[in-house]
Amino acid sequence: MTRPPDEWAVVSGSTHREPAGSGPGEGELGERGPGESRLGESYLGEGGPGEGRPVESRDAPRRVVLASRNDAKLVELRRILAVAGLAVELVALPDGPDVPETGATFAENALIKARDAARVTGLPAVADDSGLAVDALGGMPGVLSARWSGLLPGAGRAERDAANNALVLAQLADVPEERRGAAFVCAAAVVTPDGAEQVVHGQMCGRLVRVPRGDGGFGYDPLFLPDGQNRTSAELSPAEKDAISHRGRAFGQLAGVLRELLAI
Ligand SMILES: O=c1[nH]c(=O)c2ncn([C@@H]3O[C@H](COP(=O)(O)OP(=O)(O)OP(=O)(O)O)[C@@H](O)[C@H]3O)c2[nH]1
């Protein structure tokens, strides 16, 4: 089984508040200032974007922005939070420049994405940084999972996924069954506009098959056989994947954190 990264012991479960404007989220994550909202005026109070307060009716579910450009994650996370019974409306991040994922760990990258989204929208933000840790590759691709096969200028997500999968399969071509262990890992972060932050983790252990199977999920799913399953995670139904997945586990925990932080 793949060893959980060392970062977990340090970051997981810690909640802390930082004064506004402190931390690596400020000044390093693009050119937008705190008054520039990508979500538009309708989300913001009368004082304009600089006020940073979302307008919400008393009965409406609380709006939370997902700091992600991956539509498949948005679909998965809406499902997972709905199953957890959380009364939030998870809204997508509108078009804009990508925040560079410069962190050395999943937790750092999740916080980078969530801090940026909270700062520019004035909404509580959640982010997922996830990836595949392959035993025979010393835990890689890890935080480089989305970009493992290189930048592929102009390539769409499906093309990148196919290239990543082909590269991992080629790298493991001579690796025997007993050394094909891997784990999907997810760090899920929540950051509120007033600076509360928390990160939780989830993982799903399994091994890599030799021929891609299934067309559900995304990314490396067609290569990944979760422990105890005879179908790849791309062959599982959405509900089956959520019940055992790294993201399902992390966001299942994060639902409790959101309830507490947002008092819902
Ligand atoms: O088969 C998979 N099933 C999964 O359940 C899964 N979760 C993560 N991954 C891989 O890891 C990268 C994440 O990188 P990542 O967290 O930076 O996300 P991303 O760049 O796709 O979107 P964003 O949220 O950063 O905008 C993804 O692209 C995938 O290659 C997965 N593959």
Ligand SMILES: [Mg+2]
């Ligand atoms: Mg990414």
